[in-house]
Amino acid sequence: MNLSSTRIIYALCAIAFVVILIRAYGNVKGPEALQATLPQAEVEAFAKEQLNAVQSRSFSENIELCGIIFESADATLGMGRKTGGSEATCDLIYYDEPGMVPVASFHTHGSYGPQYDSEVPSIQDIQSDMASGIDGYVATPGGRFWHIDHETGTARLICGEGCLVQDPKYRSCAADRIEQRYTVQSLAQRSNAPDPAC
Numbered sequence: 001m002n003l004s005s006t007r008i009i010y011a012l013c014a015i016a017f018v019v020i021l022i023r024a025y026g027n028v029k030g031p032e033a034l035q036a037t038l039p040q041a042e043v044e045a046f047a048k049e050q051l052n053a054v055q056s057r058s059f060s061e062n063i064e065l066c067g068i069i070f071e072s073a074d075a076t077l078g079m080g081r082k083t084g085g086s087e088a089t090c091d092l093i094y095y096d097e098p099g100m101v102p103v104a105s106f107h108t109h110g111s112y113g114p115q116y117d118s119e120v121p122s123i124q125d126i127q128s129d130m131a132s133g134i135d136g137y138v139a140t141p142g143g144r145f146w147h148i149d150h151e152t153g154t155a156r157l158i159c160g161e162g163c164l165v166q167d168p169k170y171r172s173c174a175a176d177r178i179e180q181r182y183t184v185q186s187l188a189q190r191s192n193a194p195d196p197a198c
Helices: 003-026 040-061 123-132 184-192
Strands: 065-072 077-079 100-108 135-139 145-149 154-159 181-183
Touching: 040 065, 040 077, 040 100, 040 135, 040 145, 100 123, 123 135, 123 145, 123 154, 123 184, 181 184
Parallel strands: 100 135
Antiparallel strands: 065 077, 065 100, 135 145, 145 154, 154 181
16 A cells, blocks of 8 residues: 555545544534423323324233333424333333433333233332433323323322223223322332232
8 A cells, every 4th residue: 555545544534533523512412402391281192192002002912112202402292212112111212312302201001911000100110210300101001191200209190091092901990999199109008908809
């Protein structure tokens, strides 16, 4: 290889390195880009729509489905890729892209099964939203729709049985009292209580 070829290769490498640096610098968000502006009611309505759309798949495949809702720089809501989990878990895929800020997580509770207390959020649901620093929305096989407030560590029932698409296998249980609000502590008490006679 002669001297001019070596110089050309070095010049191309230097140009590629500068392009990489410029792109990396352009992907760094300033503090103003990290501010969500849309009201919670709008995020809630969007989450309800997304959960309603995936409930039937969640039932038929007997898996939890989950995703992240983000707000774009133009103040519109979008959704990251929906992820399929297992019968009782789903690992969210987080991302940090320029011009979009995560505002909430959402997930289903799979299909109806008497072995799971799936009509309420789990302790892990609340703890994971608290750890991630964003609110969460949960859909149950009975069609209940929950909001998890990551700051207070509480789950609030937005609307009850049949509010969302319901699993055809779901069986309502009058003896299973569903509260309007739960904390980690009250969910722990619920899990230690005797199973309702359904």
